[in-house]
Amino acid sequence: MVSWDEYTTVPKYGRKFYSVVVKSDPGKITCCDILIIVHKHFPGVKIIVTLQQNQAAARRCVDLFNQKRIAERVEACYAANTKWIELPRPQSPKGQHGDREFLRIAAKRTLALVPDHQMKILNLVAQDDQVALEIDWRGTTAAALGNLPAGSEVRYWVATFLTFTDRMIVKQVDYCIPIQGEVARQ
Numbered sequence: 001m002v003s004w005d006e007y008t009t010v011p012k013y014g015r016k017f018y019s020v021v022v023k024s025d026p027g028k029i030t031c032c033d034i035l036i037i038v039h040k041h042f043p044g045v046k047i048i049v050t051l052q053q054n055q056a057a058a059r060r061c062v063d064l065f066n067q068k069r070i071a072e073r074v075e076a077c078y079a080a081n082t083k084w085i086e087l088p089r090p091q092s093p094k095g096q097h098g099d100r101e102f103l104r105i106a107a108k109r110t111l112a113l114v115p116d117h118q119m120k121i122l123n124l125v126a127q128d129d130q131v132a133l134e135i136d137w138r139g140t141t142a143a144a145l146g147n148l149p150a151g152s153e154v155r156y157w158v159a160t161f162l163t164f165t166d167r168m169i170v171k172q173v174d175y176c177i178p179i180q181g182e183v184a185r186q
Contacts, residue, residue, distance in 0.1 A: 051126040054164045058131040061162075061169065062119050068111060074104045079168035086174040089156070091146045103172075114139035114154060133160040137176070155179040 057077065064073035084103045088095040096106060110117060117139030125132045135158040143150050156176045163171040 051128075053167055054129065054131050054162075055124060055126050057164065057167045057169075058124065058126075058133060058162055059121065062121055062133070062135070065107070066118050068115075070104065070107045070111060074100060074107065077169055078103060078172075079165060079170045082169055083171045084174075085172070086176065089176045090178055091148075113141060113143060113145055115142050116140050119158070129164045131162045131164065133162070134158070135160060 061073060061077040064076065078100045080100060082100040082103065083097070084099070084106075085097045086092065086095055086106075096102075098106070117137065120136045121133055122136055123132075123134035136155070137158050138153065138155040141148055141150055141152045141154055145152070145154065148154065155178070157179055158177075159175040161171075161173045162169050
């Protein structure tokens with residue numbers, strides 16, 4: 001159960017502030033659950049989000065990706081108006097871009113082509129409403145992928161730039177650099 005404790009009116013802002021109190025098992029309620037409750041019951045409320053909350057949301061998005069929970073990842077991490085851009089790479093020379101539904105389709109396609117894919121966060125930096133991630137992305141192809149035969153190891157160094165609104169990603173830009181040779185063995 002989630003309840004709201006009312007703070008007093010803050011003169012500078014002229015409005016009341018609330019804090020969230022989790023009365024049952026806090027381990028079962030996530031920031032995303034609380035955000036959904038706030039938007040449902042208090043549609044005009046502006047939620048103040050900290051850098052740490054955006055960092056946690058970015059990490060959760062990567063965790064859900066690694067757990068192959070595509071539908072849950074898209075719903076929990078991406079706003080309805082999300083814009084996704086992946087710049088050109090060898091297997092996608094024109095790059096890709098689209099909305100949240102296109103991102104869901106691309107993620108399902110990736111899961112089918114590279115079912116054992118994993119992302120490891122190497123670096124994470126946040127400022128204001130943005131989070132930048134440096135990621136080591138790797139996996140093994142289940143089918144031929146471009147000029148790679150099935151069973152080939154694929155590895156990318158990825159720079160992902162996320163823009164958040166109320167802990168939901170509204171824009172994602174991915175730069176994917178294929179890693180080969182000695183670097184790929186590290």
